Amino acid sequence: MDAQSLLILDLEKCTRCDQCVKACAEAHDGVTRLLRDGVRFDKYLVATSCRQCRDPLCMVGCPVGSIRRRNSLEVIIEDWCVGCGLCASNCPYGNITVHEFDRDGAGGKYKDAGDHGKVRKATSCDLCHDLEEPSCVYACPHDAAHRVNPTEFFANMLGQDISSALTTSPVEVKR
């Protein structure tokens, strides 16, 4: 499942102003796709937000094939999602949630079963893929929020090159 992109918050910079959460909600129909809570690694908080796994369990079994990759890093949940919640229960990190959205005023975005009433959709961080930088990172005034490649980031933090260590055989390491 190796994560390819983590949303981390530097807790020595973060003033807990929640601009990241509000920006995410603003960018996604009023529903945030990140939670400013999660596991901590030293001074970094790994926020509850999609990690863009290399081998995503959430994609397994989607009945309508709406959760997928478009030949890119980000896992996208397409508009034809039926809100069954299978991907949410498959995600080992609890990074996918199912919400109800109003069809009214959505500009015809949700056409699957009519133009009015509510519709259930799964939501997960899409890295704001059509924008240069994710909204949460862009809106953080304190330079505390970053999307990082965990292998590179934590290797730099620990002062070693983890990727080369992983590809090096034990014998070579001994030498």
Added chain:
Amino acid sequence: MRIDSTHRPWLWFSIALIAVSTAIYIPYARMTTPAGSTAVGLTFGVIALGFMVFAALLSLRKRYRIMRIGSARVWMKAHLWLGTLALPMVLFHAAFHARGLLAFILMTLTFIVVFSGIYGAYLQHTLPTRMFREVPYETIYDQIGVIQQQLAAEARQHATNVTQMLAPASGAGATVTMTLVEIPEYGTEVAAFDTFFDTRVEPYLQAERKKAIGMDLRHSADAARAFEDYRKLFPPTAWPPITALEDICSEKRQLDHQIRLHHWLHGWLLIHLPISAALFLLAFIHAVVALHY
């Protein structure tokens, strides 16, 4: 925002601007009587007003978070440095004097706004680290009330465990048990523990931060002593729930500390923002009046 090496370009820019302004101001002040109405004085005034306008725009930038008009971190840096530079520009503009009531008010407000901003920057530089180190149980600020209720419910469960564990045997079979094995009686101690929980632990867990200030469990040393006393009174089987209660009190202490730090982190804005708004308004009135008359 943490003031680190990424601010170096802004620091150099500020030093350069102040140096250039001083180099212009000194010969100007020697040649003529400096005042805000002269060409040089007006130039400084326009620059100061420009910096103030830009600094004020940060609040708009924060309101329209996802608008792609430069990242918020760049805006924040510019706000910090240009906002601070507004003060020397105002001083050069006014020739280090406040002539008239409006000018005096403007000068005073500028000082308050800039120094409250510097104080805020200092708090935002230091307090996140304190929060990170001193509040390991930190949670989302808005959730503290809910978690406090959950802690109180959990504590009640642990207290019930202690009392049930040590209560004298009762019901069918109790007499047989008591005659076969000599079980020490903890009736008095259990009653004392119940009173301790009802009068000190539960009220502390349910109290808001300000009300909890006068309670002895707020102090970790007092709390440790109180719980240790009960551990000494009871057999080892009762220690885990007592320790769990102590941990819950410790978590409540941390949540109170988080609230306190959170108020410090954001409370200074209650001074900075309204006075900035007043300064902004009066500065515009001053500019319009000065240019018109």
